[in-house]
Amino acid sequence: MFNSLQDKLDKALHNISGRGKITEINVAETVKEIRRALVDADVNYKVAKDLTKRVQDKALGQNVLTSLTPGQLMTKIVHDELVNLMGGTHEGINLSGKPSVILIAGLQGSGKTTFSGKLANYLKQKRNKKPLLVACDVYRPAAIDQLKILGEQTGIPVYSEEGATNPSAIAENAVKFAKTNNHDVVIVDTAGRLAIDEQMMNEIKSVHYFIKPDETLFVVDSMTGQDAVNTAKAFNEALNFDGVVLTKLDGDTRGGAALTIRSVVEKPIKFISTGEKMEALDVFYPERMADRILGMGDVVSLVERAQEQFDEEEAKKLQKKIAKNEFGFDDFLKQINQIKKMGNMKDLMGMIPGVGKAIKDIDIQDDAFKHIEAIIHSMTPEERRRPSIINTQRKNRIARGAGRKIEDVNQLMKQFEQMGKMMKMMQGPQGKQMMEMMSKGMPKIPGMGGNLFGR
Known part of the structure; x- marks a missing residue:
């Protein structure tokens, strides 16, 4: 970005x-x-x-x-x-209502509906909330369908009214429904237009008036340039919104207009969205973003993402396997899946200080692990459990099954062996001493002792 x-x-x-x-x-x-x-x-x-x-x-x-x-x-x-x-300090969203009502506004194509789904998922997974999504775009049937699909993916209910044409009434009814069904957050996805017009502004102001949201968020496409600033000013004059959401920051964008919005409307940037996955949503921290813009990385965010995927029980099991030399390819696959859940691979690597500049011209696909996964899936359960039994004959069979060369299998086996040695070393006195030294200069992950592999 x-x-x-x-x-x-x-x-x-x-x-x-x-x-x-x-x-x-x-x-x-x-x-x-x-x-x-x-x-x-x-x-x-x-x-x-x-x-x-x-x-x-x-x-x-x-x-x-x-x-x-x-x-x-x-x-x-x-x-x-x-x-x-960019605002100096992080500002969170207001969730003090019972239920808390969040109104989502912006132009068509800015990513409002996708962000609504991501926000609901974020509040459910990370804030232990019980959100309700509300479909108030009565002009674009695809928007309602899209919201329902996102709701199905995240296990979050969607309130909609078939054939209804009054978004204010739909939103009001949705809030009543939320109170009756114990939803503590209501996220209202509204209609957008290709450009600002009087009808659009009157409609969104009406919805705002009737539901009196605790939080109004303006969603802006980071790729729209200075038009984004003008749009933000118009929406702010109509709604006096509480915060800005920057979407599509993973695209080929200059991004400066998005940063300008903060100083023009004097409203904080609260979230940034960097992809289509429901997990691809980050709380906005001005200092961390400045670090990334200047190529300093963002270790804190990287650690936080790792923490979100951390399972203490699994880590204890993994520790025992490492101690007994029983770490196998099935365990390796679990580690890969945890990394994949953390987000876009290039984005993750860009959080490591000094790496962002080095890989800026390198295309790193989200499926960067697919060849490794194909090789591992070509192994028998016994081979995955006991890698030491994999001889040349087995390697040839595995390579054919994965559609790869035997050199690729050899490389994976070598990397796996080296990683095993490193993980074993980290369990000993030298590893613990090194981790103690590192912990003095890095944030420690609770329950993990600083070990990257889950200990």
Whole structure:
């Protein structure tokens, strides 16, 4: 996400790296490049100009610092200003109602319906809520069908009224239904248009008036450029919404307009959506996003995603298997499936400091594990349980069954053996000592002792 902006800022900051000290001349050159990078990435010109003016003033005001290189100092200043541009601190959604009513608004094609499903799934899985989805798009039958499909996928009920044409009445009835059926959150998906019009605004204002939502979220397609900012202003004037949701951040987008919205409407960005999977929704943290834009990674979010997939009972079983040298390919498959549930592979790797830049031009598919899985599934249950019995004859059979070369099987076996040795080492005194050292500088995963493989 924000790949274009990341590349341009990286080049701009590279110009001042290696300089012996900060001067008015090299600061002015760098600031000019940063401003150009922001504008090229679709950040509003006035916003970019104000941000770079603050960067310049701070850089020249701190030229006495000698503990950092000019490049490091400038990067920190730009980082801090990006954090401020995106809101400074994280702001959550209001779930104080009984039930809490959340109204979803935005243009057609912005991803409202998909986000509604993701939000319901997020609240169910991570906040232990009992959500109800409400289909209030009476103009596009496909939207109702889509919401029902998402509801089926996530096990969340969808309230709709066949043949009804008044979205305000549907929403009101849905809230009554939620109270009767003990739903603590109501998520109302509304109709969008291809452009802002009076009828659209009057309709959404009517729904807002009748259900009096605890939270109104404006969903914006990150790829729509400066039009997104104008749309946000119009919706905010009509609804005075509470927060912004950025969708399609995994697409080929410059992304700057999405960041500009925060400073224009003065409303926080609350969620970002990066794919079609129901799990592909992240709470928005300005500081973490600034880290990622500047190529610093996002270790905290990576750890949080790992925690979500962590099962303490499974981890204890895995520990015993490792101790007894009984870790097999079935266990390996479980680890792969846990990683896959964490999200888009390139997005995950981009959270590792320094890796994002290295893989920015590499296409990493979500099915990156499919060849490994095919090889493992070609093994017999006994071979998966006891990899040591896999000889050359068995490898040839496995390769044919998976449609791969024997070299691929050999490579997997070698990697599996190396991983087994590493996991075994992590159980010993040296591994525990190393993990203790690492834990001093990294957030510790409760119950996992820091071990990447579930211990």
